[in-house]
Amino acid sequence: MLSRRSFLAAGFTTGLPSLVPSADFGEPFTLGVASGDPDPGGFVLWTRLAPDPLAEDGFGGMPQEPVPVQWQVLADPAGRTVVRSGTELAVRDWAHSVHVTVTGLRPGRPYWYRFKAGPYVSPTGRTLTAPAPGTIGRPLRMAVCSCANYQHGYFTAYAAIAAEQPDLVLNLGDYIYEQGSDHLLGPGGNVRDHGGPEAVTLADYRRRHALYKTDPDLRAAHAAAPWVAVMDDHEVVNNWTNLIPAERRQAAFRAYYEHLPLRPAARPGGTAVQLYRRLRWGGLATLHVLDTRQYRDPHLCGAGFNDCPAPDGPSRTMLGLDQEQWLLDGFHRSRARWDLVGQQVFFGQRDRDPGPGRLVRQDAWDGYTAARMRVSEGWVEAGARNVAVLTGDVHAHWAGDLVLDYDDPAARPIGAEFAVTSITTGGDGTDVDPVTDPLPAVNPRLKLHLRHRGYLMLEITPSTLTAAFKIVRYVSRPGATAETAATVRLHDRVPGLGAATA
Template identity: 65%
Template sequence: MIDRRSFLVMGLASGVPGVPPLRAPYGEPFTLGVACGDPAPDGFVAWTRLAPVPLAEDGFGGMPPVPVPVYWEVATDPACAKVVRRGTEEAVREWAHAVHVEVGGLEPAREYWYRFKAGPYISPIGRAVTAPAAGAPVKTLTMAVTSCANYQHGHFTAYTRMAQERPDLILHLGDYIYEYGKDEQPCPGGNVREHEGPEAKTLTDYRRRHALYKTDPDLRAAHAAAPWVPIMDDHEVRNNWTGLLEAPRREAAFRAYYEHMPLRRSAMPQGPSIRLYRRLRWGSLATLHLLDTRQYRDRALCGSGFSECPKSEDPGRTITGTEQERWLLEGFRESKARWDIIGQQVFFGRRTKYPPPELVVRQDAWDGYSGSRTRVTRGWVDAGVRNAVVLTGDVHSHWAGDLALDYDDEDSPLVGSELAVTSISSGGDGHDHDRARDALLDTNPHLKFHLRRRGYLLLKVEPTAIAADFKIVRYVSTPGAPALTAAGFTVADKLPGLIRQA
């Protein structure tokens, strides 16, 4: 532990015998910014990584091969003048000089600010929010939801617009980075900017790709603005990967993901596996169930696109794996929250191209694992969950729809709602009408809205209702687009089904 004066004035001495100091020739180490995440009633995870040369070819960010002490403080004011917690963590080369501080001993349901220091350098200041106490009454939770940021396809303007909303939480549903090389999967109309090097496959590749993304000022602004709750999808590893992907590549991707995210030590990868599914509780108001639908799923039987595939209707197939499904259903049975919110990656409700009985559906989504969807949906119904809302990423479009147990029965009661968020930049500027996707609204009457623009989703969760604003930016090919509300929906307490507001 160090006092505030030492934090501010400590010079070049490292304070660790036998360890060279972090001297000025290494340069400013906080080029990747700061972040916090997974808030609890008594604290949160604070993150940074020392990288004076973010894109150094060896993946170590220009750092020397020695441990470096990193000092941190948490304060109750934005200037960090009223410090309430402080300490030291060691940044080591093995983990690319990343730091994960699990801060505790704080008060529930309030704002804090945090920063770091290494040698003579002081980091930017980030804003954190602690969760309310368990079971405490809560009036509101403001949450921004986002996914799919392809650096090559456009500017990350929507991240800055999210930061300006000052949410309590930012939920990232995956595709935080894209693994493609600079000549792969170009944006329609041409790339706005380029990745460094070929497709990411090794630990060095993934470290450099994460570092490239974190040099983006819009992304750094969003991380500094609020606690993040991130979950992985596919492009953090490889497009449409499953657990059958070779272990060395999974191990490299998981390690780099952990190194660059504000995750707790419980998420530290173990070789080619990483435990990311978890719960976050917000007093009596909401329980957030974060799912991993990539790592444990059964293999695709008919590709990943839209197809008719009777084999995928096998009721025993799973997209979550047996252990995660059991964990989720237990969470439903134990929940006392007003709202149970399921954050996950791929489309949950049915989307069929043609009216029944022909069933042409997206095999990479829950449609390709319909037995899994039925068990999960039945699980929250049988558990008496008061309100169920599914949040979805991956699809590069805004979607809103109602959920049922039986989509073939027009009289099947509604049992929840799904809100799917568009991409930050993937797909380029986008457009207001997409004939193929718009046609799905006619074929699937439970689907209420679709728009293929870039943006984010802003949720205001209250005891009586959830208000969802589908925010868009009309262009990402150049920076600075304003955020607009394209549509608004409400889900009322104990009344499943979306109500259009705007």
């Protein structure tokens, strides 16, 4: 426990009216600190008080009462200059999580932050503000990640992301997995244990999120940079569509919000959560973050790879009408050098049938081809200068060209897709995969495929977008080093990868 003097030294006040005697809870910052969704004037700061993170009732060992949490934004990592400060009330209804919307800061620079609750001071996190509107400053260094199954391995790739000290971390979902301890990763079994059955209730989802944040590598990745996070399916249940019971969706959405640095607009109401949104990085990049789960039409033929005989009607939707219109409007209004579309499921065609048939994954955009065409034509008609789609979900690295007509070998690229591999899901990677290795031969638009765990590191300048495909060679034990297995570069006003693939 810190002495009165040590938290005075940290610059926090002592005169704050405390509604709870501090003796009523122990060290509460077990889940770390986080920041997210930066704009030119600020960002969101997050923490959650949980002295007993895995407490059975999902409340993290906190008392019933609200607890005031002081926060500070610092101009330097040592905390010599406090530039903003305030107090938020952490309440039991939201599992004593805290979301602070900070405004009025200077654009395009790093800041640091910390919290205090009772006598306890949190670790210090690093974050950034976005550049001023229209300006192009330093290159943007953005890490992209998805799919971190705790049972499948160690979060070594998160530690590597933390070490990169990126400007942004884009998390494309499967941040947690809902599966129970009995859900085994094939031969060799699980590396770690979820410690309970499949998450269904609010208490289950809260405990699962808390378990993930007990991992020091995940906490380090949050503390290193602001995150832009969006969910995929496993934050609720495998391959969910809006047919999943409302009560379960509500529980999963609420726990997701409680554990991520999301803006108040993303606070779930009823059975809906607003996660699609747009972030601008000056005049350099606009990031359109999509939600491909909540508003989609049901699968026509299940979620897996199959040759669906049912016709994909022209009105079927992946994004829902509102989000689709919002995206197309965004392409029209964007003045950025780079339009980045962060989303969950594979966008370009991936056909497993070497013959004339089409054996495609129905859960991905291949199962929603009319919607894919509307979105693709939308950015072409809008005259978007450079488009790159960033994708999660597939547990392997991929890079490919996007076209309007995948059956036309002469079709010119209209953009590129980079799909990021998993942090751990699938366990240790391989050099060969007999199922996916033939795909580039069948789909000449697919240029690069790697089967190890890892993340993507993008460096974006006005003239180039360079994607470093990072891999770790094992996750079944800690300590792998992150290697750059391939590098791909896009050039301003040259859609697609061309011959650029390394």
